[in-house]
Amino acid sequence: MSFRKRNIGLSSGTARGITPNAVGPTPAQPSAQPPSQPILGLRPSPVDGRQTTSTGTLTLDNLLAGHAGLVLGCSLVIEESGTTDFAGALLRYYAAEGVVQEHQLHVIGAGELWGKALPGLIEGGEAGEVKRREAKGEKMKIAWRYERLGEFGAGVAGSRGSGPASDKSAVTSATGAGTAPPVFCHTFDLTKRLVHPAISSINFIPLAPSNGSPYTSALNRLSNAISSSPPNSIHRVIIPSLLSPALYPPNASSPEHLLQFLHSIRALLSKYSSRMTAMITLPLSLYPRSSGLTRWIELLSDGVLELAPFPHLSDASPTATSGAATTQEEPPQGMLKVHRLPVLHERGGGGDNNVGEDWAFTLSRRKFTIKPFSLPPLEGDHEAQQGNTSAGPSKADLEF
Helix, strand or coil: CCCCCCCCCCCCCCCCCCCCCCCCCCCCCCCCCCCCCCCCCEEECCCCCCEEECCCCHHHHHHCCCCCCEECCCEEEEEECCCCCHHHHHHHHHHHHHHHCCCEEEEECCCHHHHCCCEEECCCHHHHHHHHHHHHHHHHHCCHHHCCHHHHCHHHHHHCCCCHHHHHHHHHHHHCCCCCCCCCCCCEEEEEECCCHHHHHCEEECCCCCCCCCCHHHHHHHHHHHHCCCCCCCEEEEECCCCCCCCCCHHHHCHHHHHHHHHHHHHHHHHCCCCEEEEEEEECCCCCCCCHHHHHHHHCCCEEEEEEECCCCCCCCCCCCCCCCCCCCCCCCEEEEEEECCCCCCCCCCCCCCCCCCEEEEECCCCEEEEECCCCCCCCCHHHHHCCCCCCCCHHHHCC
16 A cells, blocks of 8 residues: 555656766766967977977978977087088077067077077068969969959959858868967078067076186076076077187186086976977087087087088089089088987987988078088089980990
8 A cells, every 4th residue: 555645746866866877966067177278389299299399490490300399308509610600590590489489588698789680580481482472473474464353253252152251261160260370480581680579578698707607697597587487488598609708708618617507507407398498509610529628518418410611612613512402492501410419218209310411501591401411423424414414325325
């Protein structure tokens, strides 16, 4: 006999706090958190996923152990022999890239005049330059009377749904946002000067002459600047012309001072391995690679590159033009030797396949290009040098 009242339905499980397919109360739904904004100028390495930043030179990024950039927490030394300043151009590209990406720059030893000489930014980069050349070439090919037909048909095409508005909506629906992905490596012009609001925030750290180490005050300022910065800020340490008598006091080249300074820089790179990189230039004319001090500088760095410019010749020699694949390309201006790359053996990742290879470099107004070096044809082979080969064997060649 049932004691339940009639015509009264049982309460549902949802009302009693019980889910239909589970026993117990319904768990609280976690609140959706907005995704964190990506940091400008960083991207994961294709080798092992470490965060990398650009050196401002696309061909140099491709040379760095397959990481397609300089891995955070690593340092790079660029040596140069002679009186040229190709290494200084690479260093300015590195600094200008940091300014455009809104990274914090710390220049040790040089003053504000060095920061005012950064190359100017080219809007659109290499892709924009190619499009402008193609558009200019198409404009020259089309007759002047048909030049405005494209604009006349733009309204008809837009009414059919294939105009600029529909293309923009298609891109927005496909990517989920109307903004283009951030640029990793920009293109700069050495004949122009960089104008950017972040230039005023460059931290210039002079070397104070003292009886002890001239690097002590610079290291303290650098360490305090990095430690007091926001945790998501990226820092670039720039040291131009290390041990140059024009920038450094006489006691700066003492091994007990210099090696302690480099050890401290390496300790900061290890402490802030996800926020800091460093690039140094060294004149080999004053401190050749055969000296013990230079060898210690190389051992305390993650990557070592050497620039050996060709001697200036009034007439173009076959060796000077051998690195260019075609006559339209600019001849190389020197050799680039890779002594060490930031290969992270202890943690895995990267490869040193480019060490020992023959590379040539060319510095033009808008880019620094590194490409493989190839020897020219033999002097006696005039047909190979001029590119004039006969269509077939001559009659004299067929006679035995």
